């Protein structure tokens with residue numbers, strides 16, 4: 001499929017972006033781990049699927065102690081994944097096929113293997129090397145207590161004590177995430193300057209944009225004060241209420257403006273200005289949309305859509321709150337069902353609780369910690385048949401809404417969370433740091449099944465995949481689904497083709513239809529497309545119109561339970 005919108009400078013406003021988690025996408029060199037050549041080989045599959053852009057999760061050199069979000073060198077490719085030449089070939093081939101390329105920027109922290117962190121450890125307290133990170137003396141008579149009470153997102157304290165060259169205990173360094181992910185000191189001008197260079201390094205290679213990891217965390221209160229204690233963890237809370245010293249702190253805005261200026265400087269190139277998508281779990285929406293003001297970032301993930309329960313009232317509430325909020329700053333809304341941090345949508349929607357009910361006014365709280373949410377969900381039983389049915393309906397809802405939409409690899413195959421990975425194979429740092437309370441996010445990161453009847457299902461040739469693949473995925477391979485007119489893959493392909501062809505989907509016009517209400521969500525897009533989603537148990541009589549696409553069989557001109565239809569009206 002060719003992409004008529006490839007060179008449109010506003011491509012990102014309506015784009016369908018496909019997230020590749022490189023470790024698990026395709027293993028061209030057959031070593032059990034995905035790689036860049038694997039992604040390049042599968043680009044025709046993504047072009048056929050009809051996506052406008054690929055977002056590649058971190059592909060940099062990394063000890064992979066947080067799945068690559070622990071970056072040791074921002075200007076290279078991990079030897080596990082390939083070479084810079086492989087990346088260049090991938091970018092060039094993607095562009096040939098009309099696909100834009102977004103990669104990950106991880107600006108809050110580096111890996112402890114980053115040369116600057118190694119230099120900091122080797123240098124004395126107070127040195128310029130240490131000032132690039134957040135080193136502090138400990139409290140207590142001998143500095144034996146952490147400098148403040150902050151807790152790590154992955155569990156335990158957010159501080160680790162260093163050992164001086166003579167073997168005595170030294171200063172502490174801050175890590176809001178894993179012990180292997182020291183936080184940068186953005187108040188040191190060397191840090192923003194280094195990241196400007198990183199942006200240009202990749203923009204000059206043809207990258208179209210960056211997904212910004214924890215885009216709300218770079219700036220911190222200069223005094224690093226204690227914070228209100230979270231009674232569950234005993235550490236300073238990671239809730240992101242206004243005034244928190246470590247999240248969405250003043251200074252984040254200035255950093256984002258600086259990046260925007262770097263990206264806008266490419267406006268006159270053939271590919272046009274480059275773009276950013278922010279990852280920030282932030283409540284309320286008025287705070288989040290500050291991030292996508294015209295002089296800051298372009299788009300931000302809509303995690304309310306991801307976290308929302310499967311009900312008409314909650315989904316409607318999310319639509320009602322997010323679209324006007326984004327419009328107020330001139331930014332498009334995005335729609336997200338899953339990613340590498342969250343329980344896969346086919347599993348989540350098969351749980352007795354499918355998410356948060358946004359139709360109920362709730363007190364302000366942290367917008368959601370995907371790891372905690374995942375732990376709660378994984379503890380519940382799953383009805384996968386219902387979950388898959390709802391995932392089909394959800395895909396047609398997501399892809400019909402105005403703005404841009406994200407597909408996490410494997411969603412188009414209807415893959416479920418693998419909930420029974422043997423404990424000794426779990427790799428998420430949350431598993432160890434929570435004292436084996438939280439299994440973490442490995443279940444949504446299992447390698448993709450491409451073809452064949454047995455593991456590794458065409459992921460590699462015969463190497464053991466880095467996480468085990470369920471035997472029943474033989475029926476879910478891309479190859480099996482491509483040949484099946486009723487498969488999830490066929491549904492996605494058809495939906496993306498229609499989305500690209502029908503002008504209605506490129507407008508921002510959305511009007512609720514009289515059928516809307518109760519267990520039904522119904523809206524028109526543009527002048528001629530009607531979308532109806534039935535969340536209820538009973539079938540709904542279809543309004544007049546030509547059926548373009550449905551997520552389930554439409555018997556007797558009715559839309560069954562947990563199904564979506566697109567109609568030309």
Ligand code: NOJ
Pocket residue numbers: 066067069106177213214279340341
């Ligand atoms: C968000 C990423 O999506 C997640 O995978 C990672 O663990 C944290 N940021 C820390 O970088």
